[in-house]
Amino acid sequence: MIRRDSYTTSIWQANVDPYVSTSSPGKNELYDVIVIGGGITGITTGLLLQEAGKKCLLLEAENICFGTTGGTTAHINTLLDTPYSAIQKNFNKSIAKQVADAARDAVNLIKNNIDKYKIDCDFNNAAAYLFAKNDNEAKELQTIYEACEQVELNVSYVDEMPIRVAFAQAIRVEGQAKFNPLKYVYALAAAFEKAGGCIMQHCRVTSLKPDSPLEVETSCGIFHGGSVIYATHIPPGVNLLHLRCTPYRTYAMAVKLEDDTYPEDLTYDMENPYHYYRTQEINGEKYLIAGGKDHKTGQEENTEYRFTMLEATLRENFKVKDIPYKWSSQYFEPTDGLPYIGHLPGHPENIFVATGLGGNGMTYSHVAAITLKSILTNDHHPDIELFNPNRVKPVAGFANFLSHNIDAVKNFVGRLFPGEKLHELAGLAPGEGEVVNYDHEKIALYKDEDGMLHAVSPVCKHLKCEVKWNSAERSWDCPCHGARYDYDGNVLTGPADHSLEVISLDTSAENKS
Structure with a gap:
């Protein structure tokens, strides 16, 4: 079992041993790129850059998959949490189509990696079902359906679903998938090291000096690089993006069913917050993985009650025999529905970030890897502008806000x-x-x-x-x-x-x- 940023235990972390790094940094080594964060975003990005000829170092404060990657429910989607109808409204139809294309490219990259490195990660193609329970939800579903058609998703109305719940209307979208995320990330990490990349686990970054080259101070010493990428889910320190990304907790369970009716496809309702379901086989055993009951981080007095509510929803719709695993995890929702991938606002031009991936981290992690590789290899990819974090403009009073908060320090030393x-x-x-x-x-x-x-x-x-x-x-x-x-x-x-x-x-x- 590996450690995760939690007290609860996810189905993934319970069924894998810690990743053992085979590389070590050389003395006075100058890296082209230093990637900070050992989750699916950092590992995938590091591998793409290393294969593109960049000399890369990856630093992880704890162990590989310690953060959100170890607590995901591992849906691989082109049917995104922020629907294409909302993206069309926030931006335009052309942008929505570009986002859909980026999501398709990300899914293809996952498939290509699995084929290229012969990864046994229980990958399976699947369809996604989105269903409405009442007339108001059905109207919204119609809007989502039309937007999915416009961005060229393979979508259709259906009369049946993988799970036995009452519904008013439902759509099916092809081209989705599921897998074991830790098996996948471990294989990519091994490929990264085999390609010449270096991984340092249990190596916390403590400061970054914007010299030339960049100086990254860590608990393991000082490293130097031409560029730095923060793949830490949210960048550390103080940045404008912290005011543009809202943290959420989401809850998940992996359960055993009495009647063996495990749905092979992915299913989502339209409640707020919504619920999501899929099946995973681990060590020859099938589990129904369900999630939902999300809330803003730190804004729920009784978080245990969220598990109670999720269990009640599960028992209402399934014949639950046992609940071997239950866990929660964190994600950051961007203000306008699209992730922030690229140059970190307010920092030197060679510091980059991937954040605001929302509930679609498996897909957007690979969108981030493709986009960041394009930036750092001077490939003029259209998604560079699409996901540019600098589309967020400074807000009035931001400097005063920082000054006020930074000065408000309590000091208990000596008491x-x-x-x-x-x-x-x-x-x-x-x-x-x-x-x-x-x-x-x-x-x-x-x-x-x-x-x-x-x-x-x-x-x-x-x-x-x-x-x-x-x-x-x-x-x-x-x-x-x-x-x-x-x-x-x-x-x-x-x-x-x-x-x-x-x-x-x-x-x-x-x-x-």
Whole structure:
């Protein structure tokens, strides 16, 4: 099993051993490109660039697939979460067609990689079904259907679906797929290293100096490169894109069914938030993977209840025998529906990013790889302009906003808080966390299974918002920009790149009792 940015365990991470790197960086090596982030976006991008003749180094703060890739439900779509009707409205019909073409190219790249490297990742072609339950949803579905036709998806109305639910109308879209994402990414990582690329796991980037060449300071030393790509789901530090990407949590379960009616295709309803279903076979066992119940990060008081609601929906529609796996994951939704891929706004011209991939990370990761490779090899690909992050213009007062937030720092260094008093004040059960007020200060407290308190500052290290407790993942989540920390304050998810401040507790009174 591998580690993931969570307390819960996904079906993928539970069934794979940690990736073992076979490469190591040379002394005083100058890399053409340094890719930061060891998920599907970073690995795919690194491989394309290495094969294009670039000397690449990939840095991962934890282990390969530690982040969202390890928690995906692994739908490979051209039927996107932001429907083509919405893209037509936000942009125009020509842009919607270009996005559809980019998605098709991404799916083809996945297939080509599987063929080229002979990857056994349980890949299967599938159709996608989108269904409406009432008249209002049916009207929206009609609009989506027409837009799918206009962007040349193979779409049709159908009278039957893979799952047994009541529906008013449904459409079927061909050309979708599913796979085991970790098997796929591991194979690409091995191909990347075989091609001469270098992977450094457990190597956290701590700072980047925009010298020539770029200097990347990490927990493993300093590396130099001509360009840097942030494939970290959201770039660290402070950037305008943090105000243009909204963090969401999504919930998933892999269940066993009593009647063996596992749907082979992909299915989606039109509720808000919507639900999604598919089947995966792992080690000869079939599982129904279902997801949904999304909410903005840090804005749900009882995250465990989201699992309860998802289970209720599953039991309403399927004969559930057992639930071996349940987990949640994070994604970042872009303001206008399209990801931000290219030059990172406000940074030197040789720093790039791929973010805002929404719920279509499997597809947009490969769109990002194709686009970034085009940029760094001076290939004038039309998608470079389409996904350009600099389409986002600075907002009035942004500089003042940054100044205000960066100055709002709480400092607990040198203060000793009474552990016994905080025990009484919080009243926490084992496994619970809460932000409490004591002596005009706020303290984020967690009580572990042994009854010990863990105390950290609730002030997020990104832009100083107050973190909230996530009961399902036992983490401190920032509702502003999606940074997440474990109960000891260590960073789980960016954009924060420093841990929460640890608060010292005086336990002398407890030890005497």
